[in-house]
Amino acid sequence: MGRQLATALLRASSLEPRHINISTRRPETLGGLFLDQRWVSAVLYSLLNMCTAQKLGAGKTLRLLNGLFETNTFTYHSLVNSPSASDLNSPDDLFPWMSLVDAQTKDTPLTDLVLRDKGLRDCFSVMYYNVFSNLAEG
Template identity: 25%
Template sequence: MDMLENLESLQFDYGIPEEDRFWLYLQGRSRGLMIEACAHASFFCKVLHNLRELLPKNKSSSSLSSESFDVTEKADLKVGIIGGGHLGKQLAHTLLQLVPIPAASLRISTRRPETLGKLSTVFKSSDSTRLKLLLNHTNILRPQYHCVEDLDKIWGANKEITAALQDPVILRATCPYSPNGGVILNIKWLEGVIYAALNVCTASNVDCRQALKLLNQLFLSVHFKDCRKHEDSCPKFQLPHVVSKSYVKNLLHRRPFPWFDLTAVQLRETPFSQYHSTNTVLQDHLTYLYCDSFGISPNKEEQPVDLMGSPSQ
């Protein structure tokens, strides 16, 4: 038992003058932003991991050439974190425990390796010039967050981030469509995740039809229980949902999709934006997928059902 755990004089806000206590909401906002960032990074890594698991399973499909996949490329997903400060360390712990990413596949670039503690085993020295070259492209996702003034006090203060992300209330608040918690994610980020998955398919020389099949397996495999009765009404990605109608007319279905500029995807309207923005059924299914990837349901009443045999999270 920790005798000092609830000692008032050791609390963060002890000694702050009454007239300055208004600014304490910034502490909750900072923690909420950190939890959301770690949750969304974990989800993105889970999506990439599951897509990599699906790709070899589709190698034998007649719609794919024998050179579509390099079966020797079966290494674990590799992740690099730039900076080993408070956020970088929390992100590393989250990815190691919740994705999970093997320690050997995680690298942290920092100029202060002595601050990493137990994470020093995954430290790799920073090379600013090389980092600039690596990031000089458009294949980057940039989540943007909006904070409301009345921040809900659900983020807690003492839990480790990994523990917080196992709390159903907190985890549901990180859902891309959720306004709970007062920290709201720009939904264009989720759109970028979907186009990023298509870019992975393109890089693996997967043709358009097979890529759409993989996209449906990856993002729309978790359903409501009622979907068993009304499966035909479930959303399903089609070509016009991801590329323009004019492009569809000239698209050779046995060719891969074009390479999508993820920066443009997150800044402009796309065919998926139009399909997604008013499709509440699709939004509900993506919400189920997000929560299921962390092992919870979006609400207490209903559990998600896997109808397509998606890879384990």
């Protein structure tokens, strides 16, 4: 699961593993990991866009995201606004392409979800930390 997230993050950004510095200190000694909810939303929307680019239907995309985060939090309405969600008539329909600029500059259903759901934020933080710790190890 961690390797999948790392691969998705690296594909969705211009980062290369050699540009990432990993601290060897335990997270609890660093005072925690802060990830802005708009940044988290943009990363999650980039995963959604990758699923759309691969022609993965909305139903399979939701199962993939919920499986990745071991939750049932992600729904059509938690990812896209109501008019767009109502356009999804079948689980085989594709999610619309999401603007990553909008994800970081405007309120979206996903930024609201990330803000409200501490468990999701904690899960994302743990996955993020583990992925980059594993990359540092090699």
